[in-house]
Amino acid sequence: MRPTIVIADDHPLMLKGLTEFLSDKNFDIVAQAKNGKEAMTLIRAHKPDIAILDIQMPIQSGLDVASICKHEGIETKLIILTFEKHESTFKLAQKLGVYGYILKEFALLELETCIHSALNGKTHFPDELKKSLEVEQVPEKIELLTPTEKIVVSSIGKNKTAKEIADELNISVRTVEKHKSHIRTKLNLDSSYGALIGFAKEFKDFLK
Structure with missing residues (x-):
């Protein structure tokens, strides 16, 4: 069976591009969402193997969805897509149990690898991310x-x-x-x- 995926992003072009890219890679895109609330509804309904979430979405953010999934014990493995480079946000995502945290500028380079890592129960945080993080020093x-x-x-x-x-x-x-x-x-x-x-x-x- 092909791995099932829900994708959530409030930017139509990003959503379309990710769907086409992953479909070409033989993943089964079962549903798409334009905000966090829709994403949460679809995750509960479809129970996909993977959910790919934009970190900044209307109504509920990608991290809000991650928090709800963790609280409800949902087994879908979550991957965050973001432009956010603050260390504190990355650490929060890790705390919430996400399997991947990918900067959008590297999404097409890293996403397939990240999905396969998540399917095997392993996290994937690219080297480009670690180099780009803005480390917040204690005043x-x-x-x-x-x-x-x-x-x-x-x-x-x-x-x-x-x-x-x-x-x-x-x-x-x-x-x-x-x-x-x-x-x-x-x-x-x-x-x-x-x-x-x-x-x-x-x-x-x-x-x-």
């Missing part, structure tokens, strides 16, 4: 904070009160306030609560 200011101070800042970014933070860390409210003072000094922030919460929200991805 130097955050490196100045102790692990406890990072937790305090992260909690502030989640709008938690000093008492809530104190309870979570099993320390006194007074100690939390001392941590806040030290943090402001290290980060060269003014004494307003808004300055601290603004920093916490801006750099939340580095405070996990």
Whole structure:
């Protein structure tokens, strides 16, 4: 039997090109979708071997679909197509269990290999991708904070009160306030609560 595939991309030319390319390679394209919601419906209905998903689609993104599939235990193996070169996005895709993450400019060069790898239960992340990823460096200011101070800042970014933070860390409210003072000094922030919460929200991805 030919491997069954669902393709989802909101760009008609990309969708058409991928369908023709894979059909010529003897894959069975069972359905096409123009947004993530349609893709999810088709994956549930057809249970294809492979789903090829554009990362940026209306209603639900490719990663939204991956998250739902993981939550529902769907066995379809997912391959992400993207122009997205941020390391954090790639790592999220890996965490969600995708079998491939391919930059669109290399799609026709890498897609067939990626599909066969996925069918054999192996992931495929091309060398071109790893070279292209924009590695997001931890800001130097955050490196100045102790692990406890990072937790305090992260909690502030989640709008938690000093008492809530104190309870979570099993320390006194007074100690939390001392941590806040030290943090402001290290980060060269003014004494307003808004300055601290603004920093916490801006750099939340580095405070996990």
